[in-house]
Structure formats: structure tokens, C-alpha cells
Amino acid sequence: MLTSVYLSFVNFSGKRLFAQKVPVFVLIWFVLGSQLPIQAQVRPEVALGELFKDVQMQAVFPDSKTFPDCIPLSSPETILQAYQTEKNKADFNLKAFVLQHFKLPPEPATNFKSDTAQPVSQHINTLWPVLTRQPIPETSSLIPLPHSYVVPGGRFREIYYWDSYFTMLGLQAAGQTQLIQNMVDNFTFLIDTVGFIPNGNRSYYTGRSQPPFYALMVKILRDIKGQQVLKKYGPALQKEYEFWMKGTAELTETNPVNLRVVRLPDGSILNRYYDNFPEPRPEAYKEDVKLAQETGRNKEEVYRHLRAAAESGWDFTSRWFADGKTLKTIHTTDIIPVDLNALLYHLELTLAEVAILNHDTSKENYYNQQANKRKKALINYCWSKKDKYFLDYDFKTSQVTTVPSLAATYLLFFKMATNKQAKAVAKRLKTDFLKPGGLISTPNHTGEQWDAPNAWAPLQWISIQGLRNYRQHKLAKQVKHNWVEINTRVYKSTGKLVEKYNVEATHLEAGGGEYPLQDGFGWTNGVLLKLLSEK
Incomplete structure (x- = not known):
């Protein structure tokens, strides 16, 4: 056979x-x-059952992501049968069993050597091939894609959703049109097969998405190839919108929450982050089980909140903590995030643009109306007159949260704020967020990677562009200067561009998170090259 x-x-x-x-x-x-069906890809946490749990809970590998990415050498059924037969033997060694029945995931090439005599822009352009992966199918959790793609770097072996938009900014500056086309087509493929864009192209990510940047990606391609690009990708844009709005028809006054949609007391509909699976994340299994046990709360609820935070891309931050301090109080799905809803506002406006190209006045009117409703509701619920700032909204307590963050700048990026509001946001950024290396994500020091003292490339880009939209050019210029300077200085001293930076004590590495600081790094490269390419 x-x-x-x-x-x-x-x-x-x-x-x-x-x-x-x-x-x-x-x-x-x-x-x-x-x-x-792409869901036919093996979900290791399901297919390997007890074995998966034992490997993760016994920390066979230092990084919890290693085992979910392993390549089984025979069917899961055969491996599980062998495990049941062998596990009770006196000389049984779990790691040896795993290495016998699985191939370790491929490690990225480590023979790349930086030449710090090169300008950082030249270094980035040299890195694109190093970070590009070819679509080789394998019998693992990896979902095969039809085209080559850019991974973030470091520990990652797959494409990631929102990372890719900021990477594509650099590809645009580098004139890498074909790679941009490939990545848009890969995400379109995922929408058409999975039904949405998952966190990354892994089967264990198919319970959640990430911040919906697909429309912005399509517009990068539109800016290169022309307006008909929007028309071509219109059906996929529509499917992405339907994913985020699924469950809206079932919302009522007495049943105001369903999946990613929330009905507020005045009848407005806004969105939240969510995950379809109330289970520990396979790539952080032991960590999630341990946290859920420590909280004493309903474990499934804790898992859902953790996974929803992973969908946000901000995993983890005090934005999602009830006490604003500790991960044990995480309650992500209770929160209406300002950035998510700003992105969906932009998606609605993009769908209206597609309708214009299709000469569909009815749809054009519908999506413009939806966008206007969302904008009105978001400002109504998330603008704090007291704080003079946009804050996330806790719909369980019916009040804004206490954690200011750079998510507020999304309303400036998409031109949703009034001039007065934008001026107030800029003032707050200058006093509470601006540091020697750039803008911190939140002013809170919690030890989590999306809190102070760390700063991240995507939020610098969103903030700089948002400030420019409201003629806050002096502050935008300062943020750009600080960010470019720390990126360049770290590159000159280490030969690396990394995923996040300590922008308060700029001589120290960034910390926090569930894994060591990663280099590579897709979105840092993309944003830096885009900023350096500006006239």
C-alpha cells in the first residue's frame, strides 16, 4: 500500500x-x-488526549509551544495506543517516548550573522529572506498555506495575523510587492477555508482570531495595484465581518452577550474579544492550568479570559485585569476594547467602499450606517470626560476601566475622535506614556509584557499616525525619534532587532511574558523600515 x-x-x-x-x-x-475542511488538521490537544496533557504538565520541553508543534511520525491513534502500553513500565521515560514517536519542529536557521557596519535599513532588507517560509505541508498542527510568508522571528514557525500588517508596512517600503500579494492571498485562503483568520496558521489557534487588520492589509495592496483590489477581496472582507458579528441576531435585552458581540442598554452593538474553546491554551498549557488553579475561580471562565486576551494580541496586560494589577483577576471577555471596535469601524467603512465599486447603493448605505452607529456608541461608552481619554468599557460593571492604554490612539488613527478629544489624548500621551525610547503600552508596572516599561512597534506606528491625523506633529516627531533611536542603538550594540523594548531604562532588555525576548523581528523590522523610508 x-x-x-x-x-x-x-x-x-x-x-x-x-x-x-x-x-x-x-x-x-x-x-x-x-x-x-481545514479543521481536518490535527488538533494535538484533542487527538493526543492524555499524552498531550502529561507532556505539557510534566514540562518535557522548556517551551510549552514545542510539543504542540511537533510532527507525529504515525497516526495519533497508533501513538496513543503505544503510550497506553508503555507508560506503566518501570523504565518508561516520557521524553524518550516523545522523541521516538515525534519529530521535533524545525528550528529556524541560526547561521545568520548581522553586520552592524551596515545601516539598519540594509540589515532589515537582508533579513526578509531569513524570515520567509515556504509552504511545505507537514503532518502536524501546521495549517498549510498556498504561498510563502513572513514569520515574526525567534520561536515562531507560522504566520501571525496582526503582526503581518506591520511587517507588510516594511515590505511595502522595500518594494516587496509579490510577498505582500502572497500574504494577502494566504489570509484570504484562511478566511475561505477556516471561516476567519486564526491567531496563526496552527490548528490549535482555530478557536480565536486576532485584531482584524485584514482590511488594512488589502489597502496596502490597493495602494500598490489600484482600486480594483478592494473589489477582488470584497467577498473575503465580508466573511471576516460576518465572523466578528456572528450571533448578533440572537441578542436581546435579556440575552445581551453572544460570542464576540455585546448589546448595550441603549441597544447599541459593540464587540469584544473571545475564544470558542474554554480550555487551556495548548501552547501555554501548564501555565494556564496553574493560573486557573491559583485563582480559585471557575476554570473554564479563566481559560476563556486568557484565550480572549490572546485574541487581542495584548497577552498579557493590566487592561484585562479587574484589579489593574494581577493576572489572577483577568476578565477579558467582560470588556469592550476601544481598539477592536475602531478596527471594525474601519472594516465597515471598507465594505462601504467595496459596495461603491460594485454599484450597490443599498450595501453602501448599510455599512456606512453601521460604521456611524459604532462610532457613536464607542465614543458614548468609552470616552471618559473625567479622564479626558478613551478607555475600555466593562459592560458587566457598566463603567470604563481604570487602565489607560495606547489602544486609545486607534480612534485617532481611524479619525474617529473630535479635535478636542484628540488634543486631550495627545496631552495624556506626552505626560503619562512618552519615555526616552518611545511610548509605553500602559503606565502600569505589573511584570506583564504589554505593560510598562515595555513598548511595541505596532503601537508606535498607530500612535504616530494617529497624532499626525490631528496635526500633533511635534509629539509625533518626538515619538518617532525616540523609537528609531532605541531600535538603531540596540541594533548597533547587539546586531538584533527585537519584538519589544524597555523604553524607560533603555539600557535594559524588555521583560515579562511567557517566553524569552525574541529577535527577528517582523513587525519591528516593518515599522522601523517604514519610518526610515519617510521623506
Whole structure:
């Protein structure tokens, strides 16, 4: 019986690039693509059951993400049967068993050497091929994509949703149009097969998405190739919107919450972050189980809050903590985030643009109305007159949260704020957020990676552009200067660009998070190159 075959991969001119041995069922999946449900990819936490739990809880690997990314050498059923047979033997060694039955996930090439004599822009352009992955199918949790893509860097072996937009800003500055096209098409493929864009192209991420930047990605491509790009990707934009708005029809005054939609007392509909699976995250399994036990709260609720925070991309931050201090009080799904709703406002306006191209006046009016309703509701519920700042809204307590964050700048980025509000936000940024290396994400020092003293490239870009939209050019220029300076200085001293920076004590590395500081790094490279390319 034929169990595996060699696939030859060729380029468009017919030149053979490489060959890869793959099981027959993977070949069938790869050839048929979207004709087969992508959910058929193995979810290791489900397929491997007790074995998965034991490996993660016993910390067989230092990084909890390693085992979910491992490649099984036979079917999960066969491996589980062997585990049941062998686990009670006196000389049984769990790690040895795993290494016998799984191939470790491929490690990124480590032979790249930085040349700090090069300008940082040249370094970034040299890194694009290093961070680019080819779409080789494998029998693992990895969801095969049809085109090459850029990974963030460091420990990551797959594409990530919101990271990719900021990476694409750099690709745009570098003139890497084909790679931008590939990445937009990969995300479109995920929308068409999964039904939405998951956190990353892993089966264990299919319970959640990430901040909806797809419309902004399409617009990067539109700026390069012309207005018809919007029309081409209109159906996928529509599907993404339907994913975020799913459950709206079931909302009532007595049942105001469903999936990612929330009905507020005045009948307004806004969105929250969520995850479909109330379970520990496979890539942080032991950590999530331990935290849920420590809280003494309902475990499924804690898991959902943790996963929803992962959907936000801000994992973790005091934005999601009831006490504003500790992860044990996380309650993400109780919160209406200002950044998520600003992004969905932009998606609604984009769908109205698509309707204009399709000469569909009815849809144009509908999406403009939805955008206007969202804007009105977001400002009504999230603008704090007391704080003179946009804050997330806790719909369980019917009041804004106590944690100011850079998420407020999304309303400036999408031009949703009044001039007076924007001026007040800028003032707060200058007094509470601006540090020698850039803007901190929140002023709170909690030890979490999305709190002080750390700063992240995507939020610098959103803030700088938002300030420029309201003629706050002096502050925007200062933020840009501080950020470019710390990026460049760290590169000159270490040869690296990293995922986050300590912008208060700029001589120290950033900390916090569930894994060591990563280098690479997609969105840092993208934002820095875009800023450096500005006239």
C-alpha cells in the first residue's frame, strides 16, 4: 500500500526547487486545498488526549509551544495506543517516548550573522529572506498555506495575523510587492477555508482570531495595484465581518452577550474579544492550568479570559485585569476594547467602499450606517470626560476601566475622535506614556509584557499616525525619534532587532511574558523600515 510520496516543488518557469516526502493524505489535502475542511488538521490537544496533557504538565520541553508543534511520525491513534502500553513500565521515560514517536519542529536557521557596519535599513532588507517560509505541508498542527510568508522571528514557525500588517508596512517600503500579494492571498485562503483568520496558521489557534487588520492589509495592496483590489477581496472582507458579528441576531435585552458581540442598554452593538474553546491554551498549557488553579475561580471562565486576551494580541496586560494589577483577576471577555471596535469601524467603512465599486447603493448605505452607529456608541461608552481619554468599557460593571492604554490612539488613527478629544489624548500621551525610547503600552508596572516599561512597534506606528491625523506633529516627531533611536542603538550594540523594548531604562532588555525576548523581528523590522523610508 502506498503511504507516502515525494512532491517536487517547481517555480512558475518550471524549474525544480526542492522535493519533499509527504504522506499520501497530506498530498490529497494539498492538491484539493479548500475542497477539504481545514479543521481536518490535527488538533494535538484533542487527538493526543492524555499524552498531550502529561507532556505539557510534566514540562518535557522548556517551551510549552514545542510539543504542540511537533510532527507525529504515525497516526495519533497508533501513538496513543503505544503510550497506553508503555507508560506503566518501570523504565518508561516520557521524553524518550516523545522523541521516538515525534519529530521535533524545525528550528529556524541560526547561521545568520548581522553586520552592524551596515545601516539598519540594509540589515532589515537582508533579513526578509531569513524570515520567509515556504509552504511545505507537514503532518502536524501546521495549517498549510498556498504561498510563502513572513514569520515574526525567534520561536515562531507560522504566520501571525496582526503582526503581518506591520511587517507588510516594511515590505511595502522595500518594494516587496509579490510577498505582500502572497500574504494577502494566504489570509484570504484562511478566511475561505477556516471561516476567519486564526491567531496563526496552527490548528490549535482555530478557536480565536486576532485584531482584524485584514482590511488594512488589502489597502496596502490597493495602494500598490489600484482600486480594483478592494473589489477582488470584497467577498473575503465580508466573511471576516460576518465572523466578528456572528450571533448578533440572537441578542436581546435579556440575552445581551453572544460570542464576540455585546448589546448595550441603549441597544447599541459593540464587540469584544473571545475564544470558542474554554480550555487551556495548548501552547501555554501548564501555565494556564496553574493560573486557573491559583485563582480559585471557575476554570473554564479563566481559560476563556486568557484565550480572549490572546485574541487581542495584548497577552498579557493590566487592561484585562479587574484589579489593574494581577493576572489572577483577568476578565477579558467582560470588556469592550476601544481598539477592536475602531478596527471594525474601519472594516465597515471598507465594505462601504467595496459596495461603491460594485454599484450597490443599498450595501453602501448599510455599512456606512453601521460604521456611524459604532462610532457613536464607542465614543458614548468609552470616552471618559473625567479622564479626558478613551478607555475600555466593562459592560458587566457598566463603567470604563481604570487602565489607560495606547489602544486609545486607534480612534485617532481611524479619525474617529473630535479635535478636542484628540488634543486631550495627545496631552495624556506626552505626560503619562512618552519615555526616552518611545511610548509605553500602559503606565502600569505589573511584570506583564504589554505593560510598562515595555513598548511595541505596532503601537508606535498607530500612535504616530494617529497624532499626525490631528496635526500633533511635534509629539509625533518626538515619538518617532525616540523609537528609531532605541531600535538603531540596540541594533548597533547587539546586531538584533527585537519584538519589544524597555523604553524607560533603555539600557535594559524588555521583560515579562511567557517566553524569552525574541529577535527577528517582523513587525519591528516593518515599522522601523517604514519610518526610515519617510521623506
